Amino acid sequence: VNAKNPDENDDKCFDLIHEKVADLSGALDVDTPIAFLVLLNDVNKYAEEQRKKVVSMEEFQAIAGRLKMERQILEAALVFFNKMSVWMYVPSVLPGAVFVDPQMPLDSINRIVQYSFRVGGGAISGLAASECRLWKEGVVSSEMLKGEEFRGCFVRGLFEAGDALKLFEKLYIVAPLNEREFIMPAMLQTVAEKDMERYVPAPSEHVSPLFLHFHMSRIAKGVFCSTHTCMRSKYGWTTAYTMVKSKIVPACLFRNAVRLQHPTKAVEITLLHALKHFEVHLDASQPDLPIICPEIRDMLMDAVDSAASAFRFKNSRASVAFQCPCSPDDVHTATLNDAHSNLICTLTGKNNRGGLTPAQGVWLGPQTAPVAESATTSLSTSEPVSSLTDPPSLSSPSSRMAETSRLRRWTQKVRSLFSSSSSTTPSHQHLSAPPSRMVPQLVSSSRTGERDTTRIGDALRKESSSTAECSSPQDGSLGEEDLVEITDQLMDLDQSDIYNLGLVLGLAHRRVVDLRQNSGSNLAFLDAVVLHWLQRDDHVKEVSWAALVKALRHQRLGHTGIATSIAEKYGTQL
Numbered sequence: 001v002n003a004k005n006p007d008e009n010d011d012k013c014f015d016l017i018h019e020k021v022a023d024l025s026g027a028l029d030v031d032t033p034i035a036f037l038v039l040l041n042d043v044n045k046y047a048e049e050q051r052k053k054v055v056s057m058e059e060f061q062a063i064a065g066r067l068k069m070e071r072q073i074l075e076a077a078l079v080f081f082n083k084m085s086v087w088m089y090v091p092s093v094l095p096g097a098v099f100v101d102p103q104m105p106l107d108s109i110n111r112i113v114q115y116s117f118r119v120g121g122g123a124i125s126g127l128a129a130s131e132c133r134l135w136k137e138g139v140v141s142s143e144m145l146k147g148e149e150f151r152g153c154f155v156r157g158l159f160e161a162g163d164a165l166k167l168f169e170k171l172y173i174v175a176p177l178n179e180r181e182f183i184m185p186a187m188l189q190t191v192a193e194k195d196m197e198r199y200v201p202a203p204s205e206h207v208s209p210l211f212l213h214f215h216m217s218r219i220a221k222g223v224f225c226s227t228h229t230c231m232r233s234k235y236g237w238t239t240a241y242t243m244v245k246s247k248i249v250p251a252c253l254f255r256n257a258v259r260l261q262h263p264t265k266a267v268e269i270t271l272l273h274a275l276k277h278f279e280v281h282l283d284a285s286q287p288d289l290p291i292i293c294p295e296i297r298d299m300l301m302d303a304v305d306s307a308a309s310a311f312r313f314k315n316s317r318a319s320v321a322f323q324c325p326c327s328p329d330d331v332h333t334a335t336l337n338d339a340h341s342n343l344i345c346t347l348t349g350k351n352n353r354g355g356l357t358p359a360q361g362v363w364l365g366p367q368t369a370p371v372a373e374s375a376t377t378s379l380s381t382s383e384p385v386s387s388l389t390d391p392p393s394l395s396s397p398s399s400r401m402a403e404t405s406r407l408r409r410w411t412q413k414v415r416s417l418f419s420s421s422s423s424t425t426p427s428h429q430h431l432s433a434p435p436s437r438m439v440p441q442l443v444s445s446s447r448t449g450e451r452d453t454t455r456i457g458d459a460l461r462k463e464s465s466s467t468a469e470c471s472s473p474q475d476g477s478l479g480e481e482d483l484v485e486i487t488d489q490l491m492d493l494d495q496s497d498i499y500n501l502g503l504v505l506g507l508a509h510r511r512v513v514d515l516r517q518n519s520g521s522n523l524a525f526l527d528a529v530v531l532h533w534l535q536r537d538d539h540v541k542e543v544s545w546a547a548l549v550k551a552l553r554h555q556r557l558g559h560t561g562i563a564t565s566i567a568e569k570y571g572t573q574l
Contacts, residue, residue: 226307236263
């Protein structure tokens with residue numbers, strides 16, 4: 001399949017692949033208020049008639065008005081369908097628009113990348129030398145996107161070039177270079193793996209290359225580029241330059257290999273994208289490596305986690321690893337064991353040649369301390385782990401947490417308006433009544449039509465979390481009265497995550513399996529698991545925020561972002 005310049009047969013092949021993937025993924029039944037489904041039906045019908053992929057908030061309000069739906073109910077419906085990837089609602093970037101087709105922003109990204117390939121390949125003539133240089137270095141600006149080549153990607157007044165760049169920045173697709181320009185790593189050229197060695201610093205006896213191991217057969221597409229972007233936009237790293245023939249040029253700037261400069265220290269790292277792992281090579285000339293290395297490790301681990309979370313890649317979380325000593329000719333990873341004292345080969349699952357060397361231990365801190373329970377790291381910097389979701393207040397991590405709690409309680413309130421106690425299905429006449437008198441009824445909707453191309457809409461829902469005063473005791477002990485507050489922090493966990501959380505917290509396997517089978521929804525399953533943990537059932541040893549943070553960082557889950565947010569909010573030192 002030609003992904004760069006697909007013809008008609010390639011497009012048919014893509015469609016067939018999508019159908020097969022959808023069939024394999026199966027349907028996901030979700031309880032949905034009937035009023036939400038009525039709104040969904042009317043809006044989609046209107047969008048189809050008007051041939052619109054993005055609908056203004058004024059048009060949404062007009063449709064909601066005809067259904068006698070209050071603004072609060074409309075807002076809850078938008079948040080709900082954004083979370084389900086049916087629509088994309090991003091009020092922090094586009095307060096006046098809703099994407100009824102979440103594929104539209106992705107199409108604009110594809111158009112930009114395809115255009116960059118055409119420019120790089122010389123397929124487009126007449127471009128200014130400066131413009132060609134910008135495109136070849138992965139730089140894009142709103143002025144460029146206003147050109148004729150991208151006319152069909154945007155909608156005047158609703159989704160314009162500047163809005164697109166703000167949206168892409170939130171998704172770690174682009175990172176700002178200055179007030180006008182952004183870098184998009186996906187537009188960069190690719191360097192052949194056999195040529196990567198020329199960009200790697202000379203080996204050092206003081207520090208070994210750090211490997212980031214991914215527990216899947218292949219790394220999800222886009223994670224490396226988003227990790228690169230996150231290191232720039234979140235931590236301030238910049239392109240490292242060198243002198244070549246009296247010209248200053250990027251030392252290494254490719255889609256799959258990049259050399260970055262630390263924002264405050266004279267430190268450079270080279271990131272390489274191998275088939276199943278990332279490699280991190282560091283200049284060893286620094287005297288304070290035991291301090292610098294763990295800081296860089298934490299930044300990278302958080303950047304990978306943020307990149308994976310942005311597009312909901314569940315299996316793209318990384319673990320600290322090093323090159324396995326099994327066979328120098330076959331480069332593969334070896335992860336840390338539970339005690340972080342030995343390396344375990346990822347191919348054989350066995351310990352190979354003893355413990356860590358000093359050059360490897362320097363990545364774990366001055367005292368070669370464990371990184372975390374699962375070998376995935378926690379942040380040692382003051383920069384909070386941010387989620388990519390909406391509707392958001394981006395001012396601080398604690399303010400985003402409060403927003404999650406507020407939205408969850410509001411959604412539960414809205415659902416209660418439609419749930420239980422009536423055997424009749426409400427009609428439009430029922431829906432026209434005030435919310436407090438609406439006939440309660442839940443119906444089940446199927447998301448069989450969900451596609452991976454709508455992952456952008458799913459990504460933006462994660463921007464939640466926000467400032468709420470800690471109501472738990474200072475010692476971190478918890479009781480059944482804290483159930484709602486605890487589950488508010490765990491709303492992003494899916495069924496598999498909740499299952500693993502129960503096991504890691506100490507609940508018996510049989511109990512967790514029974515709770516999963518007997519729970520009608522993810523929320524009910526989560527409530528049941530947390531409640532049994534709070535009651536210290538089975539093998540539970542500790543009930544505290546610290547224990548929860550430790551469990552979230554376990555290799556079975558790897559939710560370092562959620563763990564760090566909880567640790568910061570509740571003062572957990574772990």
